Amino acid sequence: MAVMIEARGLGKRFGSRLVLDDLDFQVERGVRLALLGLNGAGKTTLLRCLMGVLSFEGAVQVGGVDVAAEGKSARGLIGYVPQRPPLFSMTLETMVEFFSELRGIASERIADRLEALDLPLSEMGDLALRELSGGMVQKALLAVALAADPPLLLLDEPTANLDPRARGEFMRALRSVGSDTTVLLASHRLDEVEMIADRVWILHEGRQVFDGTLDELRARAHADAWLWVRTEPERRDDARRAFIERAGEAAVVANGTHVAVQLPAAGRAEALSNLQVRGVPIDDFWVVGPSLEEIVQGFFDGEGER
Amino acid sequence: MSRAAVLRTLVRRELGESLRSRWFVAYSGVFLLGALALMLFGLSGSEIYGYRGFAKVMAGLVHLALLFVPLMALFPATAAIAGEREIGSLEYLVSQPISFGELFWGKWLGVSLAVWLSLCLGFGLAGAVAVYAGTPWQLVALLLALTLLLAEAFVAVGLLCSALARSRARATSAGLIAWIIAIGLGTLGLMGLVIRWGLPRFVLSLWAFANPVEAFRLGVIASLDSDGSLLGPVGGGWVATLGTGGLITLCLAGLALWALLPTLLAWWRFRRPQAWSAL
Numbered sequence: 001m002a003v004m005i006e007a008r009g010l011g012k013r014f015g016s017r018l019v020l021d022d023l024d025f026q027v028e029r030g031v032r033l034a035l036l037g038l039n040g041a042g043k044t045t046l047l048r049c050l051m052g053v054l055s056f057e058g059a060v061q062v063g064g065v066d067v068a069a070e071g072k073s074a075r076g077l078i079g080y081v082p083q084r085p086p087l088f089s090m091t092l093e094t095m096v097e098f099f100s101e102l103r104g105i106a107s108e109r110i111a112d113r114l115e116a117l118d119l120p121l122s123e124m125g126d127l128a129l130r131e132l133s134g135g136m137v138q139k140a141l142l143a144v145a146l147a148a149d150p151p152l153l154l155l156d157e158p159t160a161n162l163d164p165r166a167r168g169e170f171m172r173a174l175r176s177v178g179s180d181t182t183v184l185l186a187s188h189r190l191d192e193v194e195m196i197a198d199r200v201w202i203l204h205e206g207r208q209v210f211d212g213t214l215d216e217l218r219a220r221a222h223a224d225a226w227l228w229v230r231t232e233p234e235r236r237d238d239a240r241r242a243f244i245e246r247a248g249e250a251a252v253v254a255n256g257t258h259v260a261v262q263l264p265a266a267g268r269a270e271a272l273s274n275l276q277v278r279g280v281p282i283d284d285f286w287v288v289g290p291s292l293e294e295i296v297q298g299f300f301d302g303e304g305e306r
Numbered sequence: 307m308s309r310a311a312v313l314r315t316l317v318r319r320e321l322g323e324s325l326r327s328r329w330f331v332a333y334s335g336v337f338l339l340g341a342l343a344l345m346l347f348g349l350s351g352s353e354i355y356g357y358r359g360f361a362k363v364m365a366g367l368v369h370l371a372l373l374f375v376p377l378m379a380l381f382p383a384t385a386a387i388a389g390e391r392e393i394g395s396l397e398y399l400v401s402q403p404i405s406f407g408e409l410f411w412g413k414w415l416g417v418s419l420a421v422w423l424s425l426c427l428g429f430g431l432a433g434a435v436a437v438y439a440g441t442p443w444q445l446v447a448l449l450l451a452l453t454l455l456l457a458e459a460f461v462a463v464g465l466l467c468s469a470l471a472r473s474r475a476r477a478t479s480a481g482l483i484a485w486i487i488a489i490g491l492g493t494l495g496l497m498g499l500v501i502r503w504g505l506p507r508f509v510l511s512l513w514a515f516a517n518p519v520e521a522f523r524l525g526v527i528a529s530l531d532s533d534g535s536l537l538g539p540v541g542g543g544w545v546a547t548l549g550t551g552g553l554i555t556l557c558l559a560g561l562a563l564w565a566l567l568p569t570l571l572a573w574w575r576f577r578r579p580q581a582w583s584a585l
Binding site for chain 1: 393399
């Protein structure tokens, strides 16, 4: 499979702070890669180095183009959506004209993408970008990013500032990306990563500490799912006490008529039968998987125990 | 995409942004109206059409230019980098297939063109009236060149402030402070400092070219007042040494340096890592 990104000894410092530490990696064409990590892990810096907008140590090639020497050419192969929508003082139509000229493509290509993303220029072209919602602006940026059919798409927490509805629309739009497009998605959201990524990296203090699938990460992470139980209000405290005896106070939460305990899969059935033994009625129960933050944190907890 | 095509796109956008700026439009409008009013009322009131009438009107136009031209240049220039950095659009622009050089010089050229267009309109109309009334066109062209260079000097100062400051407000404040210092420390102000601190007199002479406002003022007065009687002690001294032509050339060169050096410093700053980032 053709290599889309190749990095050798990629390093970046901001003053005395080491942000990327001697990274060596290859990403093949068509791979959907999620970049995970705690805040400050180096995800955004990595994406910026790949675009050649930051200087760096080592060598990076995107689509065979040396990023340090030919940043402009490399950026021609990249579509990018940032975390913070840029508030250009222009209308949607002006934006289409400006970026189609800048990327050397016909403006219809961006207009078609906008139409597909439910932002028809005929209806919304006269609106200033500042008048659009954050979700609409992010979708417009996605349209710009996709219009040139770039072989590499870099997404830096593109839905971080969006409400659930706008996030859903954005992710649905992202699913239309061609299978030969390489996608790097920096995200903190499990649903996005599950929807998009077929490979996951964890960056920590500038180093790649995990490379595998999400299932492999789940298996290595010490992060259990939450078992939620709904019971009668007057028996809620009994359920809570039973769960605390089983898993400890830190693994139990309660609100209204609901009580939840964080347990490995093997212990959940036993926890439920224990409630029944104690005469606590179970009106309903369900399991909620750990969040991405819990998985990543669980991964680090697990690594610490090794 | 070719460098020329990218530059053309960036310049057109920057030009449009500047021309849409409220402050820029307001200052340009006032300058245009002021220049026209001075020209029409001044020339008709003097009863002496032609060169001498024009010289009197120009004295008023110089004061108008000293007040408005730097402001016309500063507002779009200070917004060009810091303003875009603040709203996140600079970060997005550098992620596009353009070079940092194309982006910076596109901004410089776009802002400069906006200011030049506005000045050529204001000065051009006033100058056309003056030429029609008998003033030599070469004189009008020289005054226009001095005014454009003054504007360019403040475009350069504004861009430098914009490249250095973390926000648009700070960039604009820094630009305005630079303007106030340049206006406030004219020959008379500096003369006071020279006397107060016992500085050598050549400091005063050099200041004429170290301050773009002073270089512009001397250049304009030397253009209109060939015997140097209105130039004051500094300008008079230079005329005695170099002649009127030499002084005007020196003023043009001083302004050109002011247009060049801060722009190059701004470019140097813009190229540094993360100068484009708001983070």
